[in-house]
Amino acid sequence: MINRRHALGLLAAASTLPSRSFANVSYQRSEFREDLARRFFDLGTVGTFVGYKVEDYLIIASDKNRSGEGKLPASTFKIPNSLIALETGVVQDPDKDVFKWDGVTRSIAAWNKDHTLRSAIAVSAFPVYQEIARRIGEERMKTYVDMLDYGNRDIGGGIDQFWVSGNLRIDPIQQVDFVDRLRRGVLPVSKRSQELVRDILPVTKVGDAVIRAKTGLTDKAHGSLGWLVGWVEKGDAVTVFAMNMDCKTQAQIDARMSVTQQCLTDIVAI
Numbered sequence: 001m002i003n004r005r006h007a008l009g010l011l012a013a014a015s016t017l018p019s020r021s022f023a024n025v026s027y028q029r030s031e032f033r034e035d036l037a038r039r040f041f042d043l044g045t046v047g048t049f050v051g052y053k054v055e056d057y058l059i060i061a062s063d064k065n066r067s068g069e070g071k072l073p074a075s076t077f078k079i080p081n082s083l084i085a086l087e088t089g090v091v092q093d094p095d096k097d098v099f100k101w102d103g104v105t106r107s108i109a110a111w112n113k114d115h116t117l118r119s120a121i122a123v124s125a126f127p128v129y130q131e132i133a134r135r136i137g138e139e140r141m142k143t144y145v146d147m148l149d150y151g152n153r154d155i156g157g158g159i160d161q162f163w164v165s166g167n168l169r170i171d172p173i174q175q176v177d178f179v180d181r182l183r184r185g186v187l188p189v190s191k192r193s194q195e196l197v198r199d200i201l202p203v204t205k206v207g208d209a210v211i212r213a214k215t216g217l218t219d220k221a222h223g224s225l226g227w228l229v230g231w232v233e234k235g236d237a238v239t240v241f242a243m244n245m246d247c248k249t250q251a252q253i254d255a256r257m258s259v260t261q262q263c264l265t266d267i268v269a270i
Helices: 034-042 074-088 117-122 126-136 138-147 172-184 191-200 250-254 256-266
Strands: 029-032 047-053 058-061 203-206 209-217 225-234 237-246
Touching: 034 047, 034 256, 047 172, 047 256, 074 117, 074 126, 074 138, 074 172, 074 191, 074 209, 074 225, 117 126, 117 191, 126 138, 172 191, 172 225, 172 237, 209 256, 225 256, 237 256, 250 256
Parallel strands: 029 058
Antiparallel strands: 047 058, 047 237, 203 209, 209 225, 225 237
């Protein structure tokens, strides 16, 4: 077993994706699967999918370019934001600490109420996580984003919005690496915080498979980019994944989970 900082090369004919650090594996096999890209074409959009089949040390990508392009993480940043909240004590208990609704009526009805960390991540309550980020503060946020080696580590653009409209960028390969470290409990934060965040991640069941994943969506001004990142467990088999795609219509926004499930089915992960 070697150190986690293992160069990642996804091969596509004679071309390769940019090298990226990856999970703690002895060696890797990689594949470029053009049929996965057609899933996005069928939706009338473009996107990318990266899957890491843990037991097989197999990395599968739908393309050689977008898989390595950094994008705003949007609400997928709620995963590290939750970790940092727990580590700093901004949240002590994800089920008992309550963030009071500020009384501002927003277009998403589920946001217009009090929330715990668990209920906030379930409905992706942006105002709650803005308040969490403000309580963490810029100095501590920067320290932890650096420590977690999250994306380009740049939190410029406002402490309560850098992940939706600021400077933070992360690519799908980095997403898979980060989520896999969380799944294995090897991030440089407490085991308790990692266990709690794994527990509060939204769950979707597909047959005998369990998907733990977080969505993300930027606004129109920032490209209407949709994300889904997480991992699927089917028996003893685990596949970590990251998907992003351009979402110009409500139907495409709604299809984030279904297109990811199609890709997971294509690579025999569910």
